[in-house]
Amino acid sequence: MLMLRDYPVNSGLAAAAGALRIPFSDIAKYAALGVSVTLLLLAISLLLWQTYRCCTQGRVRRDTVGGNLFADGYSTTSSNYSEEQTKMADMGAEARRRGRCPVPGSFPSSEGATGQLKEQAHQQKVHGSLCFSLYHDQTQSRLVVSVLQAEGLRGRSDTRSLHPFVGLRLLWTEPEDERAERFVNEEAEGKACAMSTVLQEWHTRIVKNSCNPLFGDQFSCSLRQEADLQHITLRMEVKDFDKFSRHVILGEVRVPVGDLKILYPLELQEDLQAPRKDLVGQVLLSLKFLPTAQRLEVGLLKIQTLLKETRSNIALYSRICVQCNQCKLRHQKTSAVVQCQMTVFNQVFMFPLPECPVEDCNIVVSVYETNASGKFKNLIGRLTVGKDRTSEDLHWSLMMRSVCQPIARWHPLLI
Template sequence: MAVLIDFPAPVGHLSSAGDVRMPFSDTVKYCILGISVTLLLVALVILAWQIFRCCTQSPSTHMWQDTVSSDLLYTEEKSRRARNHSGAPSTRVEEVSTEVGRLDRCLSQTLCPPTGSNQTDRHVEEQDKVDGSLRFSIYYDQLQSQLVVTVLQVEGLHDRSQKHSLQPFVKLSLMWAGSEGVELGGSTDEEGEGSAPVLWAVLQEWRTRVVKGSCNPLFGDQFSCVLHKHRDFDRISLRMEVRDFDKFSRHTVLGEVRVPLGKLNISYPLELQEDLQIPQKDLGGEVLLSLKVLPTAQRLEVGLLKVRTVLTEISSDAALYARISVQCNHCKSRHQKTSAVARRLVTVFNEVLLFSLPDFPLQQCKIVVCVYEMQTTRMSNKHLIGQLTVGKEKSSEDEHWSLMMRSVRQPIAKWHGLLI
């Protein structure tokens, strides 16, 4: 008979066993429990927030996403069906192009969902905003009948281009409001035009030097001219345009300042600082233009009939000529020039120029007419009187162009303004 006798374990072994079973103290265990409860509460809060968003989300978003997904699935299924079934080559190309267009439209909607016109409005506001001011001085010497203009400084220009730094300069134009334009406008009732607005003529033009890489350029350039025949300051205005010089393209107009001399007391030197405004065009003349389209021959007849301008002085050797160019469907034809005609208040040309047109339909067509003044007795540079643009764009059509397209093979004449 075996007798079991329990011997007490050593004290060292009991302490080691207790250490294995409970390696942490009560404080540590309570801390771990608190952290676990905190994480559980955070998870419950996140879950409740997701449920709230799912319940309050508008059904239109789900419908829009389902529509995009269905379009994508339909496109994929149709492309798979087109690969399995062989057809005519032209039909296959048309189906593939249609599918590519639909897929591109769906992807663009997916990546850029409709969010309103806030970005477009912001872009338009940035374009219309003009920064900077122009500081200048003006003075009229009554003894010598001399007008003196000094361009001092342009301040606060904003460099919007990241490709190159600003190279600003100032172009000055001394404008004369011709009363002849109003009188001639009242005498054109028989042509159905009614009274015309005031026409402007350029008496003098100057240009400052170019200051490179500066948003606050200092100029200090002084210009002067003698005004013997034009002392009526109520009809004289000074236009100063701040431009960014470009060697390989047209200069960018950053802003302008207009100063009517009749509203200022310039009998003594007067220094002014004006904010730059949005550039605007002035009416330098009017052109009676005739258009006729020949669809069978694919030709366009542009007739220059009359040009009405302002005469600041009578000159026997002054002549006008026009340069006309046509651009249709991104195909620019060679420009053509009219003959030089002696300049009058109403210069009569009565010339017709013929241009070839590309294949119809005409998605975009633009007719540009530039009128220049030249001297016939001596060699001199040509002077731009003004230019006009008539034609059809992708979004809209000019009124004259619409009348021409409705009256095929019939010349349609209409007055247009020359802008400077």
């Protein structure tokens, strides 16, 4: 009797199980399975491709940064170097053979430095002219400069109005015989580039919202010797004022004072030319890159400047800044050292690079002069070292190939 009661229950469960079948045809099931398998294969392919890229980029970076790690006694698996890499390795060996301390004359010769200065001129066309007057007062041994007006100025942006002013620098260039005597024991090849020093520096008033400003400012300075007039160049830069001190140079006028007869006031009007830099010194820098610690070591060793007269109350200090993609990461200052013809610092600074690759960095060194009390500072010159700089690319390449070893080279100081 018990078996007769259970039989209808089992029959109902079997009927319910048959009703729970998936309501899709076999074609739809196989299509869904095919799509799933395709997506799985695609995901595996992307994963393998990303792994391959990561491995190849890591290998290229190790070859670029640490390619010289195994140069002293060990052999690497990749022995096919390009001609450029072989050349850099030879130059690095030559620098190590000389003790990594080149003589001051080892930075570019006169022709090379002149080409570098011309490369830094603005490629944009310059518009406008400047009217000024010069007068040499022999009775008082004074040079008088008057800035009268500027005409036809044009800025880089047509939407922004101009606020022009004129910055004047009186540059004294060393005589040729003194330059040859000073470098006779320092340079074996080529000849040294002419070096200048700033005697006086002035600024006119700012004329707002004008493309044809009237200045009417007069400046004067005393000359101790009549012979100084033959080595003086007047450099006048027309600038567009910016309240954040990012003044834009619209053009410049250079006048060799010794070539003019200025016993009487002489009025001149000259067209503006593309601005270029002047060599005011040279700096011996030492660079070392530590890839494991991701740090950059910058050493300021020596600064050579041209001194027309000895001043015991003037000192030099430098501001070293590391930039990455035009953004300042960090800056450090050296201590002030009394200025002489060859000012010795021998100070080393560490710059950590936590998130920025060293290939995208630039080093900017600004040299200032100050007095004993530190109440004033005046910019002497500035230099930039980086991979994207053609003139300093050799020093940067030597640093990257000689990892964990300091490489010292001279660099021109420009203003």
